[in-house]
Amino acid sequence: MSEILRQQPSQLRRLRVIPSQARYPTLRSIFGLWIPTIFVAGLVLLPIFYLILRAYGADQSTWEQIFRIQTLETVGRTIWLAFAVTLASTAIAVPVAWLTVRSDLPFRRLWAVLTPLPLVIPSYVGAYLMVSTIGPRGLFQNWLESSLGIERFPDIYGFPGAMLILTLMSYPFILLSVRAALQKIDPALEDAARSLGLNAWSTFWRVTFPQIRPAIAAGGLLVALYVLRDFGAVSIMRYNTFTRVIYIQYQSSFNRSTAAVLALVLVSIAILILAFEIWTRGKARYYRSDASASKPAAVIQLGRWRWPALIFCSLLVGAALVMPAGMLIFWLLRGLEAGEQIGSLWLAAKNSILGSSLASGVTLVAALPVAALAIRRPNPVSRLLDRLTYIAFALPGIVIALALVFFGANFAPFLYQTLPLLVFAYAILFLPEAVGAVRTSMLQVPPNFEEAGRSLGQKPLQVFQKITMPLIRPGLAAGAGLVFLTTMKELPATLILAPYGFKTLATSVWSAVSEAFFARAAAPALILILVSSLPLAALILRDQKSEHRS
Amino acid sequence: MKSQHEFIIISTLVLTGLLFSACTLGSSDESSNTLVLYSGRSESLVEPIITQFTEASGIEVQVRYGSTAELAATLLEEGENSPADLFFAQDPGGLGAVADAGLLAQLPFDLMYLVDERFRSPQNLWVGISGRARVVVYNSERLSPDDLPEDLHGFTDPAWKGRIGLPPTNGSFQTMITGMRQVWGEEATREWLLGILANEPVFYEKNTPTVAAVASGEVDVGFVNHYYLYRFIAEEGEGFAARNYFLPSGGPGSLVMVSGIGRIATGQNEAAALEFIEFLLSETAQQYFASETFEYPLIPDIQIFTGLTPLTELNALDIALGDLSDLQGSVELLQEVGALP
Numbered sequence A: 001m002s003e004i005l006r007q008q009p010s011q012l013r014r015l016r017v018i019p020s021q022a023r024y025p026t027l028r029s030i031f032g033l034w035i036p037t038i039f040v041a042g043l044v045l046l047p048i049f050y051l052i053l054r055a056y057g058a059d060q061s062t063w064e065q066i067f068r069i070q071t072l073e074t075v076g077r078t079i080w081l082a083f084a085v086t087l088a089s090t091a092i093a094v095p096v097a098w099l100t101v102r103s104d105l106p107f108r109r110l111w112a113v114l115t116p117l118p119l120v121i122p123s124y125v126g127a128y129l130m131v132s133t134i135g136p137r138g139l140f141q142n143w144l145e146s147s148l149g150i151e152r153f154p155d156i157y158g159f160p161g162a163m164l165i166l167t168l169m170s171y172p173f174i175l176l177s178v179r180a181a182l183q184k185i186d187p188a189l190e191d192a193a194r195s196l197g198l199n200a201w202s203t204f205w206r207v208t209f210p211q212i213r214p215a216i217a218a219g220g221l222l223v224a225l226y227v228l229r230d231f232g233a234v235s236i237m238r239y240n241t242f243t244r245v246i247y248i249q250y251q252s253s254f255n256r257s258t259a260a261v262l263a264l265v266l267v268s269i270a271i272l273i274l275a276f277e278i279w280t281r282g283k284a285r286y287y288r289s290d291a292s293a294s295k296p297a298a299v300i301q302l303g304r305w306r307w308p309a310l311i312f313c314s315l316l317v318g319a320a321l322v323m324p325a326g327m328l329i330f331w332l333l334r335g336l337e338a339g340e341q342i343g344s345l346w347l348a349a350k351n352s353i354l355g356s357s358l359a360s361g362v363t364l365v366a367a368l369p370v371a372a373l374a375i376r377r378p379n380p381v382s383r384l385l386d387r388l389t390y391i392a393f394a395l396p397g398i399v400i401a402l403a404l405v406f407f408g409a410n411f412a413p414f415l416y417q418t419l420p421l422l423v424f425a426y427a428i429l430f431l432p433e434a435v436g437a438v439r440t441s442m443l444q445v446p447p448n449f450e451e452a453g454r455s456l457g458q459k460p461l462q463v464f465q466k467i468t469m470p471l472i473r474p475g476l477a478a479g480a481g482l483v484f485l486t487t488m489k490e491l492p493a494t495l496i497l498a499p500y501g502f503k504t505l506a507t508s509v510w511s512a513v514s515e516a517f518f519a520r521a522a523a524p525a526l527i528l529i530l531v532s533s534l535p536l537a538a539l540i541l542r543d544q545k546s547e548h549r550s
Numbered sequence B: 001m002k003s004q005h006e007f008i009i010i011s012t013l014v015l016t017g018l019l020f021s022a023c024t025l026g027s028s029d030e031s032s033n034t035l036v037l038y039s040g041r042s043e044s045l046v047e048p049i050i051t052q053f054t055e056a057s058g059i060e061v062q063v064r065y066g067s068t069a070e071l072a073a074t075l076l077e078e079g080e081n082s083p084a085d086l087f088f089a090q091d092p093g094g095l096g097a098v099a100d101a102g103l104l105a106q107l108p109f110d111l112m113y114l115v116d117e118r119f120r121s122p123q124n125l126w127v128g129i130s131g132r133a134r135v136v137v138y139n140s141e142r143l144s145p146d147d148l149p150e151d152l153h154g155f156t157d158p159a160w161k162g163r164i165g166l167p168p169t170n171g172s173f174q175t176m177i178t179g180m181r182q183v184w185g186e187e188a189t190r191e192w193l194l195g196i197l198a199n200e201p202v203f204y205e206k207n208t209p210t211v212a213a214v215a216s217g218e219v220d221v222g223f224v225n226h227y228y229l230y231r232f233i234a235e236e237g238e239g240f241a242a243r244n245y246f247l248p249s250g251g252p253g254s255l256v257m258v259s260g261i262g263r264i265a266t267g268q269n270e271a272a273a274l275e276f277i278e279f280l281l282s283e284t285a286q287q288y289f290a291s292e293t294f295e296y297p298l299i300p301d302i303q304i305f306t307g308l309t310p311l312t313e314l315n316a317l318d319i320a321l322g323d324l325s326d327l328q329g330s331v332e333l334l335q336e337v338g339a340l341p
Helices: A002-006 A027-044 A046-055 A060-066 A069-102 A108-114 A123-134 A139-148 A159-183 A187-195 A200-229 A232-236 A242-253 A256-280 A303-337 A346-376 A380-394 A397-411 A419-443 A447-455 A460-489 A492-497 A505-513 A518-549 B003-026 B043-057 B068-081 B092-100 B152-156 B171-183 B186-198 B207-216 B228-236 B270-280 B283-292 B327-337
Strands: B034-039 B060-065 B086-089 B126-139 B164-166 B221-225 B242-245 B256-264
Touching: A027 A046, A027 A346, A027 A380, A027 A419, A046 A256, A046 A380, A046 A397, A060 A256, A069 A108, A069 A159, A069 A200, A069 A242, A069 A256, A069 A303, A108 A303, A108 A518, A123 A159, A123 A232, A123 A303, A123 A505, A123 B207, A159 A200, A159 A232, A159 A303, A159 A419, A159 A460, A187 A200, A200 A242, A200 A256, A200 A380, A200 A419, A232 A242, A242 A256, A242 A397, A242 B068, A242 B171, A242 B327, A256 A380, A256 A397, A256 B068, A303 A518, A303 B228, A346 A380, A346 A419, A346 A460, A346 A505, A346 A518, A380 A419, A397 A419, A397 A492, A397 B068, A419 A460, A419 A492, A447 A460, A460 A505, A460 A518, A492 A505, A492 B060, A492 B068, A505 A518, A505 B043, B034 B043, B034 B068, B034 B270, B043 B060, B043 B270, B043 B283, B068 B086, B068 B092, B086 B092, B086 B270, B092 B126, B092 B171, B092 B256, B126 B171, B126 B207, B126 B283, B152 B186, B164 B207, B171 B186, B171 B221, B171 B327, B186 B327, B207 B221, B207 B228, B207 B242, B221 B228, B228 B242, B256 B270, B270 B283
Parallel strands: B034 B060, B034 B086, B164 B221
Antiparallel strands: B086 B256, B126 B221, B126 B242, B126 B256
């Protein structure tokens, strides 16, 4: 089969689109793609229905609270933070992705495993740790004071702190997505560009960059929406974003109607960002030109850039991973010395892994039809369905959790407070991570590969297994990895929806840190990082091995 | 193109199958000897006492931990279909919200009378379990109690500019503001807040970071609940550079608040639920709260933590906590003066 595929004329720039199917949906596509996609989109929209229902009960004082000048200011601040964090994350993630996939960076695999890990640090823990280390009068500053006599650090609270911590915790969204794209990029294009006389730098900008652009956009969208919904970092850094205002409504006045109206404003900000992303996206096609792509791309020699690159990666991992982990170890040792007891964390670790694995499996399966429909039947409706899956991602976890409490307790009591409902909540929360990763990698698969397979008499499932699957594997892995890592640290939905006694590492950290049991918080937090790094390492090392084998 | 369809049909079936098959696995079998407790108090503090209860009574307790506000919102969403028997809340605000929705059952008087009238619901819908006092925590390396004013008004002096830390989103802080509105009146409270804000205080997320910031010298004083300090000292040793200051002239700055518990009206296990509340008000449990969480016991003759000013000697307001449920008004005031977004 690959023989036949190879005989296709390879074209450098863009592949001719072969209109292989009627424009009207076939029965097969209705049952195979449309119905599952609409089903998934409908489920994801449950929280929105809930919000509309709650907003309906809003009274006069609610509206007075919304139509204030402060609301506009908060909207402005929120969008500004989302924009800045997305930009900074891109600037960090793209070079790191390229260095760990394509270059001869020393200890490349180690960096590949370490650089995505900050994603598992819950943002409130990360922010707390950052304040304890580099905050005014933090640990680092105390050390500077005793050795250099520096009295007070510049304030990290407010915008700088929030931006710093959110960037360090969320750049892995872009990193993992871009890594997946780089792994399956068609090296023939770069080879051609180089042979036509472009240097490495221009080749990157003119050939590689346009091809990873959808991956940057997919990851960037997650970063921007994540900033909208984050509560932990902004509250500790005292930067008033919309989510913080929503939490204050729940926390202080138990006012669910006002909170719902505010959450709907957040939804409209999310829609704005989604529209912006569509607008920036061109109509380019990205699939490779022929099957020779299974040939690994050449490793690019960094030469004298080796050391700056190494320093860059070290600084990043130092700030985003080693510093928080070091502080945790300090807490742990200090507590142990003071005679603190650390209970067994085996059960919490097991629950975390169980929940996260189920979540990544279910989310991936739910993401496939959505992504496939958006790529293979590109029309306004399919694109809209694809975008709809993103909206819930911008909502604070508590909103999703309460929506499922409402539907679960009142309409599906047999599901309420069971593991399946919790996994369902995770799937709603993290679906776009998988949709984005799968969609980006499917973009790179030319449809005529699959058609060739079909014309050779293979069953659809076989075609998927033999052709599509291997080609989108990095995307599937990136999607599963992202969902796994973010589920590991998920808190509000886990607290409210989990079966009784279902402790996870994240809930253990939270329960301890909220009462200032720092040593007891440090142990599960460290295990959280450790446990998350194992599957990530397996995933990344296997990918790199398969790359080298072929 | 058609390639994916079958795969997708199958995977959708698998997905649905997985969801539904797992339901049977996850559904809990509720025997009458199992209580369901929603606890807004953290697991690290509450779990040991629950274990003791189960050992003593043979009644299993299933607990959902969360923040008081989130659990109150959860109870409101669940409505009559709530599986919960009891709601143990960090502050009366959460209990008030649930009580207002008619979700709490009346408690029998023999339970209520164990606790001073100030520390229980006027409608007998919830009862206080442990007390905490508002204090001023100060950095003990820079200040001594002599440097501190008699009451909260003293902190509006410009000398305190940039030296105050407070958690405006915290329920206890807001309850203190409610107390001020009750005692001082709306206008005087606004003036006090504006005076404090003019001193550019540093806002913290909750009590814990406020206490930490005082000890590290980020600010000199903080308005918090009394018991967080002792947790820090237990963890970091006597060298922890912060101490509590009980305002001598009292007033809202020495308000005593409680954590409390209420029974959910739709709960099926009334007898067991009441037994649990009774246990929390027993000597064993009250002594546990006094020595392990450094709070004030609410029944007489319990040894309080060394160094605490006894509850009776605190110059506290004689104000019923049931009257302090109007958090909404305080939140609006805090928003108006710019302390909350």
